[in-house]
Amino acid sequence: MYEKLELLIDGTWRQGSTGETEDVVNPATEEVIGKLPHASIDDLDQALGAAERGFKEWRAISAWDRGDLLKRAADILRERTDHVAETLTLEQGKPLAEAKGEILRSVETIEWFAEEGKRAYGRVIPSRDARFNSFMVTEPIGVSLALSPWNFPIITPVRKMAAALAAGCSVIAKPSEETPGTGIALARAFIDAGLPAGVLNVVFGVPDTVSRHLIGSGRIRKLSFTGSIPVGKHLAALAAQHMIRCTFELGGHSPVLVFEDADVDLAVKQIAGFKYRNAGQVCISPTRFYVQDSIHDKFAEAFIAYAKSLKVGDGMDKATQMGPLANRRRLEAMDEFVQDARDHGAKIETGGKRMGNKGYFYEPTVMTDVPEDARIMNDEPFGPLAPIARFSTFDEVIERANRLPYGLASYAFTGSTKTAAKLSGALETGMVGVNSVNITMPETPFGGVKESGYGSECATEGLDVYLNHKFVSQAGM
Ligand code: NAD
Numbered sequence: 275m276y277e278k279l280e281l282l283i284d285g286t287w288r289q290g291s292t293g294e295t296e297d298v299v300n301p302a303t304e305e306v307i308g309k310l311p312h313a314s315i316d317d318l319d320q321a322l323g324a325a326e327r328g329f330k331e332w333r334a335i336s337a338w339d340r341g342d343l344l345k346r347a348a349d350i351l352r353e354r355t356d357h358v359a360e361t362l363t364l365e366q367g368k369p370l371a372e373a374k375g376e377i378l379r380s381v382e383t384i385e386w387f388a389e390e391g392k393r394a395y396g397r398v399i400p401s402r403d404a405r406f407n408s409f410m411v412t413e414p415i416g417v418s419l420a421l422s423p424w425n426f427p428i429i430t431p432v433r434k435m436a437a438a439l440a441a442g443c444s445v446i447a448k449p450s451e452e453t454p455g456t457g458i459a460l461a462r463a464f465i466d467a468g469l470p471a472g473v474l475n476v477v478f479g480v481p482d483t484v485s486r487h488l489i490g491s492g493r494i495r496k497l498s499f500t501g502s503i504p505v506g507k508h509l510a511a512l513a514a515q516h517m518i519r520c521t522f523e524l525g526g527h528s529p530v531l532v533f534e535d536a537d538v539d540l541a542v543k544q545i546a547g548f549k550y551r552n553a554g555q556v557c558i559s560p561t562r563f564y565v566q567d568s569i570h571d572k573f574a575e576a577f578i579a580y581a582k583s584l585k586v587g588d589g590m591d592k593a594t595q596m597g598p599l600a601n602r603r604r605l606e607a608m609d610e611f612v613q614d615a616r617d618h619g620a621k622i623e624t625g626g627k628r629m630g631n632k633g634y635f636y637e638p639t640v641m642t643d644v645p646e647d648a649r650i651m652n653d654e655p656f657g658p659l660a661p662i663a664r665f666s667t668f669d670e671v672i673e674r675a676n677r678l679p680y681g682l683a684s685y686a687f688t689g690s691t692k693t694a695a696k697l698s699g700a701l702e703t704g705m706v707g708v709n710s711v712n713i714t715m716p717e718t719p720f721g722g723v724k725e726s727g728y729g730s731e732c733a734t735e736g737l738d739v740y741l742n743h744k745f746v747s748q749a750g751m
Pocket of ligand 1: 422482
């Protein structure tokens, strides 16, 4: 059953004050599954007022008690996994098993931050004058704004909300209007665990109107956004007007380097499986595959066979391995990437077109002989397209891997520890997976360099971005 769609303002679940709504569509069937209320400007102002009051109350509660409440919310969410997974799949499309996995990772993330909040340590600094004591204390930064996208409707808001709440901040969250039910279900877990009114508020609307109003109010002290680079730059400019502390996670174009000494079967098994997860709509999705000459054909053959074997369908069907794309925009974008690759001389080995005419299904696609100037080698495809290209030497492939302005994730497969050490130092990305695609865990920092953004989510660093570091110099003790 799909989640009831409501706003959460000052501890109350309700409709928007103007009655304005938008349709939420199931990408597998194109049916309208819910009417999402929009918050009016007055509703947004109420959320700001509530978050300011909530902040005063929440920061005064001890980190241990805040942690206990977060752990209760994690328990509630875990108990509701089946319902929330159904909501997630109905509005976003990914297979139920992937949806459940995302929810369980979210539960773990809340639990991890519940503990980490207890470790927001300050520091005693040896004083240069015996008459003074010098120390640094951490304090929660204030009202935080969490803007999250539609591809991971629960793990992206969780990384923002759990860290902010653990640090003692209050939150105004705007999950994506395309996948709102999951964010609402997440917020219900916190409220049902006993979170005081106003500490967490959830609003929806026209994204630019909502973010302009909230950021422009001057009452937000922290912004965390996950989404595209152009929107990130736009929000960074708005936030700069008020010197708001920001975390931006803006997508990538992850290169995959497969060296001739790699275990090809293992590489394909890991990286092809990862490529088609969430139909490729993943910011850290492996995107450009550079394979060393002597193993190129073997790698490509196994990759193509894997893509052909995938069962694509409605995520609610247990047999489905890859669901639809999340919206019609992605479908159109895939066709443009494929046509452009063809025009540049690439060979479409399998896939390359929409499946059927109802639901946003696209064939798992593999292309070879893809030249470096094809659009797919330069712009983020955010879909189930895998371009494979050849390389000859280490230096050449590192240069090609680093040539784009993106810098989120990269992957490499090699049997040599020397090559592994060299490449992890040379790749200009925030995360590197060597013979592994396991680069996102609650306890490890997640974030990019270059135009992929700044600031980390998860880990100690993901808590620290919600804290001020206050220096106190105290005399006469
Ligand atoms: P988009 O740039 O319009 O939107 C991306 C997200 O930002 C959406 O959730 C949207 O609601 C939100 N958004 C847009 N304008 C906003 C604003 N002014 N204020 C606040 N939020 C705003 O693009 P899209 O069509 O939804 O997705 C296309 C591209 O976005 C993808 O190709 C991909 O590159 C990128 N993307 C990245 C991630 C990620 O995890 N980093 C997630 C989703 C989309």
